[in-house]
Amino acid sequence: MNADHDHGLYRRENRIRKAASVKKRSNQNSRALTAVLIFVCLLAIVFYLSGGVVTYKDKNINMDEAVKTRMILESMEERPLYDPEKADMHNEVQEQELQSVPEVDIAALQAEILANFGDYDYNSEYFRGWFEDSAIVGDSMAQAIAGFDWIYERNLQAQIGISLPSCADVIEGTIWLQPSVIFLTFSANNIATYGTGIDSYINDYSDIINELKANVPGAEIYTEAVLPCDPDFSDEYWYYDYLDDYNAAMRQMCEELDVHYFDPGFILDAHPEIYSEDGLHPTWEFYPLWMTYMAEIAGLG
Secondary structure: OHHHHHHHHHHHHHHHHHHHHHHHHHHHHHHHHHHHHHHHHHHHHHHHHOOOOOOOOOOOOOHHHHHHHHHHHHHOOOOOOOOHHHHHHHHHHHHHHHOOOOOOOHHHHHHHHHHOOOOOOOOHHHHHHHOOOEEEEEOHHHHHHHHHOOOOHHHEEEOOOOOHHHOHHHHHHHHHHOOOEEEEOOOHHHHHHHOOOHHHHHHHHHHHHHHHHHHOOOOEEEEEOOOOOOHHHOOOOHHHHHHHHHHHHHHHHHHHHOOEEEOOHHHHHHOHHHEOOOOOOEOOOHHHHHHHHHHHHOOOO
């Protein structure tokens, strides 16, 4: 009887110990799960506060960081590790090459460009080869090139809606790229932003050019004239009354800063039918001629 009693007590104590063990493990698992959830929440809070929130539906994306990251990943296999001595050698060679930029007969080139209007036998091989060591920098007019897939993304430093006061990101991207040739193609947004303030425009543009010259040594810089609007919209875009004054001031600025000035407005003057409905942006027919003209005046084509 006593033996059976002792054996029963032993089994009851054993069940109690097992239950306590299970409860202990359950408590440990619960605490571990709670710790993981707290850690995930903290990560989410830090990510949100850092400005990295991405919402697909609204496309609320930190585009500056996204663009920089994509550029870095895209070119990691193509660009060697930074070596100061090699960089200096590259700059010396670059300066020697750019000192011999060929003289171009502008009138003959413009006539040739216009003669090829409508002959669009172009593909990405042409343009990617021409602009592989260049940067086309600008606003929506330049950004439209992305839709044609004619050049590598890294060679297009442009954003829709920007003007000189808001172009820091594309200038930073250009400096990072370290191209041999830079085409500055800011246009309609600037004349709309500055209106009659041509002196302020020239001062700001000069600062940007000097920043590029200081940080991309040896690069050849081509600065585009402000392009005309559709004549039918001249009343709506009153600031285009000052177009000639802007471009005269830009030409003088380029001479003083020893950079190139170019004006592809002749394409739009000859073919006003290729303006889009807003009277500012050209349709796709403009772009092969525009890019060919830039490549030719810089000796890339």
